[in-house]
Amino acid sequence: MSTVSTEPAVSPAELRARLIEQAARILGEEGPSALSARRLATAAGTSTMAVYTHFGSMAGVVDEVATEGFRRLIDHVDAVGTSDDPLADLRRMAGGYRDNALENRHLFGVMFGAISLGGFHGRGADPEVSLAAFDQIVSGIERAMAAGVLREGDARAVAAQFWSALHGYVMLELAGMDRVVDDSERTVLWPMLAHLLEALAPAPR
């Protein structure tokens, strides 16, 4: 028998990807407190040093995971597709946004919670990726304007309003604040978005 290792001998790039993947998994399954350098390294089958050669610090890991979270959000929202009813598309985008947040609550927290306790919080996700997520909403608004169901105007500003309202509802829901109002999905989220879009509708002539 030779001394040749029978192990796969992963490349640095593979290892890096595996670290991000495992970090996202641990975060999602066990929450923020379970994500440590040693734990992450073991899960990825390597040593803690690999974490530091690839990401510099745990904050670097978090930034990378946050970016990954935005990529998944984009995919999730993209999956709802488009129809010939741009307002319905916006509603379905909102639903996708919310579903993604509820299914990946810890990941969502990292994406937006520069605010973190006891924690490493780095500089946040790659702006290019988080901007792409915002651009999805902008596109949705633009389609609605082009179709004449929303008043023409600054699509980015309108998209930011839509996003703020949606995001706020989701954040409050994640924080458990939805308990202050019963059945809030039916009496808060959808009416709120409907009101916003209604006020942005073209003036009746």
Added chain:
Amino acid sequence: MSTVSTEPAVSPAELRARLIEQAARILGEEGPSALSARRLATAAGTSTMAVYTHFGSMAGVVDEVATEGFRRLIDHVDAVGTSDDPLADLRRMAGGYRDNALENRHLFGVMFGAISLGGFHGRGADPEVSLAAFDQIVSGIERAMAAGVLREGDARAVAAQFWSALHGYVMLELAGMDRVVDDSERTVLWPMLAHLLEALAPAPR
């Protein structure tokens, strides 16, 4: 000279209050990563054990600080007072909410960020206090309904919509997302709230 100590000999209740006060101060001045049991104990002039006898764990401290944050928010919003223009009052409440968040961003993060990294997050603030904060908004909405500038309806549901939109804008601003839209206070926050209230206005007869 007797052996009587010249120290103040603080009571347990005083010490507890001092711990909460110092925890809020450290968090506000130096951020989440500076808040440790030893650091907190030293700042309050005691030992780490005091933290555990009074709060059980650091998570307990965080819950208490979050509750304190809601109390300060309530005071801040209360300070705007009321006028005979309920809609203007709502706008000023929103301004107070936002100002409070920007001035105490770490505290704000703890209040709503059950989401925390590497962290202790406990069960959140005392529901009674956070509910009181929500009730401020409900009262504002009720006054507007009573004055006939908002359509009569479920004030709690409407308040939740108002809160969601406001909260979402503030959270995105704290996360640095306001950079995706220029001058967002003027083109996002106020127009968004105006649109929401406009859609909730009584139907013209």
Added chain:
DNA sequence: TGAGGTCGATAACGCTGTTATCGATCGACC
């Protein structure tokens, strides 16, 4: 075949949250 450089495994630093132990101090009750 050799040289250079990248990458990760090992071990150590000071710090963290948390707990066991124990002494002091204060109030109640006989």
Added chain:
DNA sequence: GGTCGATCGATAACAGCGTTATCGACCTCA
């Protein structure tokens, strides 16, 4: 008035944390 009981906090220890220095192994290119 004196003693008993309980509450509270100071000390010291534990395992685990992020991070770093060291160093050996490997892969690439000449």
